[in-house]
Amino acid sequence: MTDRSHITLYSGGHKGAESEFGQLAEQWGIQEVNFSFDGHTSIQRTRGMKVLDPEELDKGNVSMEIVSARMGRKFAHANKIRKVIQSIFHMVNNGYHVLAVGWIQPDDTVKGGTGWGVELAKLFNRPVHVYDQERNGWFTWKDNAWTAEVPELDRDTFVGTGTRNLTAEGKQAIHDFFTRAFGPA
Template identity: 65%
Template sequence: MMVDTTQYTLFSGGLKGAEAEFGINAERWGLREVTLSFRGHEMARAKDVRVLSEEELRRGDISMEIVSKRMGRTYAEAEKIRRVLQSIFHMVNNGYQVFAVGWIQPDGTVKGGTGWGVELAKLFNRPLSVFDQDRNRWFTWDGHQWVPDDPAIVHKTFAGTGTRYLTEEGRRAIRDLFERSFGPPPQG
């Protein structure tokens, strides 16, 4: 049975690394893409861009104090990172299932800005999987802890995010995720 990949939509931010790679694979398999952006946002992949208005960005606003507490760290450039965190809110809010590539830290959070998308997915009770580039494997959040897994894209909308510092293993993991979900890439 063939899966109609045109019924699936990737929400991403188009940044270099994992987000651009999710987009490349979405295009390869014929999925729809929505690349969320904001004024001043530099993207490596600017396909099907939707620029968030100031009002939309405000809907994704959260206290940096709450972010710092949830993530267990502080952010030096709070105003700069605020826009990124606001756009990540829209990625997770629009893409039901969430996939990220990065590093799971000992406290269960994920390193960097990617970690905020992961924490939002936990808060929103979204199906969530992270490819850990140190352990070179996927983990799925079971509501309490990270469990080794080989996830698949099973929801029509999903978010793809992650580190700008994508390893070759991370790149392969994203491709394998699409292949597990939709079969071999179409020829052409």
């Protein structure tokens, strides 16, 4: 088996896509870091858990008005989602390539909290790829537009994020990504 221990997945460890990325990282022998915070109860992956203290969380703080404007939507429970938004910053700040599974919307944002990770990747000029579960294909953000393209890694860090409502096709897309990027498990 090829040594993949120098490769790191950054995620949040939630049910669905993030949990799937984590399970496969473990299966492939890839390091895994899952960002969380005190009081966060919906995490499924505890391998490599990094609990962010208030000072660390604050590094990812951004005005919810900015998040709302960038995402083109309002957040009814802004205080509840703030820590999640802050932890997503740490995922994208640490990983280079950003891979997400969800739904690309007509305004080119991605549905849900996953969309903030995608928007940060765009802002940070990181390679960002989304598996759109409606169109059943990978899309890469290039020249301010989504282009059908299968993701390839050229660095040893990546972010795996996405919807909690992972379809069988989304799960297969993540598995196929690991096989293409890292060879057989």
